[in-house]
Amino acid sequence: MVAAADRRSLRTWYPEDLQVQEDLGQRGMRQGMEEQARRRVTGILVSLFALAYFFVCAIPLPKVFSLKPIWASPIISDNLPESSSSAATGPLLPFSIGGSFGYFDTARGLRFASRIPGGVSLSREGYAAYDRVPATIQWRDVQGKLLFETEAAAYPFMAGGRRFTLAADQATVTELDGAGKELWRRTFPSMLTAFDASPAMALFGTFDGRLLGLSREGQILVDFVPGGSRIDCVFGAAVSPDGKTIAAVTGLDRQRIVVMERRNESYRVTWHRYTGSDYRRPVAMAFSPSGDMLSYEMPDGFGLYDVLKRTERLLVAREPSHPGAAIASKGVMLALEDGPKGDLLAFSHEGTRYFTYGFAALEASLEIEGDSVFLGVRQDSGMDLLRLDFGEE
C-alpha cells in the first residue's frame, strides 16, 4: 500500500508527470510529423537523384551482334556446280584455300573452283593463274572469260583495280592497262619485299629499306627511306584507297611502323612508333575501306591506328590474319585467328571485343561484302564456303 504521503507525493508528482507526459505526447506528435516530413523530403530527393543519374550517368548497353548462317557450299575443284550455268544473282567474290581458287556468288555459293597451277593472282575484277615458269599469262574476268594474254615470263599481281607483272629478278615491275598494254616499266633499286596499291598509288617496299610510290603513269609520288634501324628493310606496306595516306613496317633493331600523309604535293611522316616486334618476313597490314583506320600485325595481336585522331590501340589475338577486314556499316572490325581452331574475332574500332565465333579449321579465308561474312574453311573432311550475315540485336 502506498502511503498517503506517498500518494500525495505521487499526486503532487503525478500532475507534473502528467504534464511532462502531455508535453512528451505533443512533442512526440510534433516529432512524428517532422519525421514524416523528413522522410517525404528524403524520398523526393532520392527520386530526383535517381532520375538525374538515369539520364546523366547512364551507360548504353553494349551492342549485341549475331551471325546468322545463310548458306554453305562445298568446294570441289574442277567440278562446276549447277549454279555456274545460270547467271550470277549476287556479286562474285574470289577465294583461295587449300591449293584451290575460284569465285563464289554471294547469293548462292560456289561458282567455280580450280586447282592452283604454279600460282594465282585474284581480285574482285578478275584473276590470272600461271605456271611456275609461264610462257604467257592469261588474264580473265570473274566469270573466267579471257580478257587478254601477255607474253611475258613474269608473275601477275593485282591490287586497287590495277594489274602488274613482276619479272624474274624480283625487282622489275610492269603495269598494264585493261587491254594488256604496258603503261610503265621500272626496275627497282633492289629486291621487292612489300607492296600495296590503290587506284591513286602503287606502293613498293624494297629489301634495302626504300619506299617508292608510283602513279598510274609510272611517275614517282613518294621516294622515302624511313631509316632509323640497324638493318633497313621494308616488311609491310599499305596505301589508303584515296592514296593520301601510306604506311609501312620497316627496319630491324629496331623495327617500327611509319605513317605518312600527303601534304600539298609531298608526303610527310605524321606518326611513327618503335613496335618492339622483330618480324623478319612479310608483315600483314591494310587500311579499312574508308581509309580512316589502319590495322597491322603485332606480336600479341594487331594494332589499330586511327588516321584522323592519330591514336593507336592494341588488340590481343593469336596470330591474326586479315586484320584489316571490316563490316563498315556496323563499325565492326574482323580478324581471323590462325591455328587449328580458327576463330573469327569481332572488335569495335575502339578495341571492344564483341564476340568470338569459333570453328575448327586447318586453314581459313575471309571475304566481306556489305554485312555478310564469307568464310572459306578447310578441314580434313574437305573444304567449304560459308556465308554468315551480321545482325544487330
Add this chain to the structure above:
Amino acid sequence: MRANRLMSVALSFTVLLLSASALDWPAASVAMVGEFGSPNLRVPIPGLVLRGADPSIRAAAPGEISFIRRPSDSRTRLPSAFGTVLVAEGGDGIANVYAYLPEIKDPGALRLSAGALVATRGPAGLLDRDGFLFSLYDRKSSRWINPRLFLPHLADGKAPVIRHLSLDGKDHSWVMGEQKSIPQGSYSLAIEVAELADSGSEVIPVPPHFLRILINGEQLVELHAEVASVVEGKLSFFSTLVGNAAVYDGSGRLTLASRLFPRGKTVIELLARDFAGNERSLGWTFTVE
C-alpha cells in the same frame, strides 16, 4: 668526274676485300649455270646461278638472317619470282642473298653459321634452269656485287665467245663483218658475248668479266662486270670510260653509249676476258662514208 668514279670504286673494293668475310661456294662441286648479268627470262641475273653435285645449298658465310620470304606467304599480295628467298647479313652492310629456293624449314635461329644447310635445291620461282641464286648486295652503295670477286677461283679453260658486234643507228643496225662500209653518223655499240657451258655444246650469253674496246687505237670503253646498280629504273653495269654506264637488256646484249663515227677508215678491236682469265680478241676494219 671519271677520276672520282675510279677512286670510289677502288675504295669500295678495297673496303670490301679487307672487311668482308671470305666466302665458300654454297654448293659442293659447283657448276656455274648463270653468270653475273647473264639473262634469265629476259632480265639480267643480279648474281650467280649455281648447281652443285648434290642438292644441298649451304651458307657461303656466317650471317644474321634478316629476311625470309616463302611463295606461300599470303601476308602480301606481291608474288615471289625469287621463289623462297633467304637473306643473311654478312657484316659491313653486305647482305648474302640465296634465292630460287624451294620451301625451307624455319632456321630456328637468327644466326646462320658458315656451311649450315640453307635449303635443298629444287625447282622454284622464275628460273628457267636447274639451280639457285647466290648474290651479294652492298647496302651502303645500293649495288649488287658479283660474288666471284670473293669466292674461290673456279678452273675454266674456255675462252669467251664473241657472238656479235653491231653499230646501231636510229633506223639501221650494221653487223660487223657483214659489210665493208657504213654511212657516217652516230651509232651505239651493241655486243653479245657468250661462254661455253660445261657440256661444251651449249653457248650461254654472259657479260664478260672484263671488256675493252679500242676504236682506231683509242680506248673507247673498259668495263668490269663486277657491280650492278639501278640507274633511272634500269639495271646498269659499271664502266670506267664511257659517260653512260653500259646497259644490259634481258637477252645478254650489252649496249654502250652512242658516239659519232666520222668519215674514213675505222678499226674496232674488242678484247673479252672471263673470270678465269681466259681471253678472246677480235678486230673489224671498215670504211665510214
